Amino acid sequence: MVVLVEFISTQYGDFSADLNRARLHEVCVAKDGIITGPFGSQLHKKDYVELGTPMITVEHLGDNKIIKHNMPRIKSEDIDRLSRYILRTGDIVFSRVGSVDRRTLIGSSEDGWLFSGSCLRIRPDQQKIDPRFLSCFLGLPKFKEYIRKIAVGATRPSLNTSILNELNIYFPKIDEQRKIAAILSSVDAAIEQTDAIIAQTERMKKGLMQNLLTGKQRLPMFGDNWKMVAFEQVASIRREKINPKVVGELPFCIELEHIEQSSGRLISSSKTSEQSSIKSVFHQGDVLFGKLRAYLRKYWLADRDGYCSTEIWPLIPNRRLIAPGFLFQLVMTDRFIDAASITYGTHMPRTDWDVVKGHQINLPSVPEQEAIVAILSSIDKKLDEEKKYRDHLETLKNGLMQDLLTGRVRVKVDGNV
Template identity: 45%
Template sequence: MKSQFTKFRLGDIAEVQTGPFGSQLHQKDYVEKGTPIITVEHLGDNRIIHNNMPNVSEEDKERLSKYQIFEGDIVFSRVGSVDRRAYVTKKEDGWLFSGRCLRVRVKDSRVSSLYLSYYFGLESFKEYIRRIAVGATMPSINTQILSDIEIQIPSIEYQLKVADKLFSIDEMIENNKETNKTLEVMVHSLYKHYFVNFGPFKDGNFIDSEQGEIPEGWKIVSNKDVFEFAYGKALRKKDRVLGNVPVIGSGGQVDWHDTSIVKGPSIVVGRKGNAGTITWVDEDYYPIDTTFYINNNLISIYYLYFALHQQHLEDKGTDSAVPGLNREVAYSQKLILPPDSVVQEFENKVKALFDKIAANNRENYSLIETRNYLLQHLLLEDGTSES
């Protein structure tokens, strides 16, 4: 099987370019609208993340044209997480990359840049590049290190076939993510319509409250009157057994386990570390001891998810080395308590949207497992060289 692969030095089949030096581009050069410039935090799972992107003017774009990226380029993190890379699609064609990144541009017709970007995603390759990075406190790579890497590549026909298969899976994953973003906007809009703008009740009577005017018959209550902030349970790493139960920490999912202690759907609130963060969990799970989870709730969990966001619990944490959310402080926060019939009507409208989001997440989990399996079996299992 290995005889079907050809060994290449990366620098012989691709141009490796570092980003602009700090003296060439300063934060003060950024403009509100212009050409985006990507840096390490924009490198997702072989995709460029289009969030919080700085922009440069047309003049700076021309001045820094040497650092443009085009469809088919691959951008690496130069410092820190040196195993992170992203493939440049048509959407990012003509953008720029920062000095904290390296650009790989394939120049050999025997190599597919899309295939190469997936090759760089092999766990064996990522382990290898972490190993050869320089610097103990802040690992880094440079053009020479990356250029000198040896890779093994099959025929171009096979590359194109494999890359197309993997890319089609990634496209399905991205489509599900985009669908979920739209669904999330819809559920937030419904909550705002019902419980912020009071759209369905605008023709009724309103009364004054400590939270402003609310429809007559509604109440203002404390969190403690409606639900319990239950403590998550410690789970030592050595006691974790790999399974399909998500382990939820204050910042979201941190691991998998074989045993759940809370049924979903449910809400987890960060207690230590990411204090006050709110995570929706749509399946049975295990909340660890850096969290609270909502328990014994007397009102719809779907309504509470949005009502808790309105309380901005992330601003109520203690100012210490490890930020924490005091349970009594969390209990004392106020929320609007509508009649049961109103809350049930709202739940009936949003539950189908939440279920669709959950179904898309489950499908993506399955697609990611499939893609990762194919990465190991369709690409070269271990093509990195330590020579």
């Protein structure tokens, strides 16, 4: 690889002066290179069926991937009528409304699908530009930022073919494009594989939680009966507060956004300033539970002392009856989240302690709890490792995209990637 030093300034940042430049429509096929999907007058409720050809809508567009969930399907006899909107391998489907920076590359498994009027379809001329390269280019952070900026509509941003047609695209020769696409695709494949491992592990843990935390499956070394208790018997809210305006900066503070949704991972923290609002105090072994919009599943088992938003409950485990780790696993369960979702407040729904405190839980002995926690915690550790590895891959990919797609680093086209 050779690092270049001459760059030109563009709407998307600096690019190598050696790269080719063209309008997007100039690197697409001549006929219907960029088109909008069928509008409502071309599709009616009767055209949708349970079994048929899938149709991609804006809700199914992720970051260069398709979210294959609850996809509408069109009956086969309508395909000829909608033939203009049939997707082919190498097409790129772009969001037309809402989150206008989302797009996905169509692979062989989606060949023959349709796209809806909430999307735009780009069909690259593969003699001029590699579809995988182009899709990666359209995912550059500064390109996405630019797209959001030029979208029309104050309340609901939207794109059209005229806007996409005139977008500047920067690219090397086709052989180098293909090598760059192969490098980035290999990282995407690793991310996809890691996502599959995470999803499989999460399913396994959910099944174990359902069995182990309810007593449906008992560990062989324990035979004592479980007892039903109210939640308030095993946990209470730590009520201690502190005012940063009085005591000054607090070095370790947790806000709701610092806790990853559903996983129980702490992803960051902050320091308070003298202008910060009142905070709650928590201690190591407390279970932090986000009471604002409990369905977001924000919880963390504190591994140190600190301070948190008053929108978070620091729950003190009654260690005579419950192990901290077992309490942490309990608040993750769907059953507890359902109880915590009985709220007060319409616009800012908060968990009602008067409801939660009476929530009934089935409790084993503390030694059995600790044995259950050891099993579930080992899975949590595995999940944490896989998610950190995925974060690493995302960072790697973002760095490679910035270097390779802007021409900051060039790829040799002779020999293997």
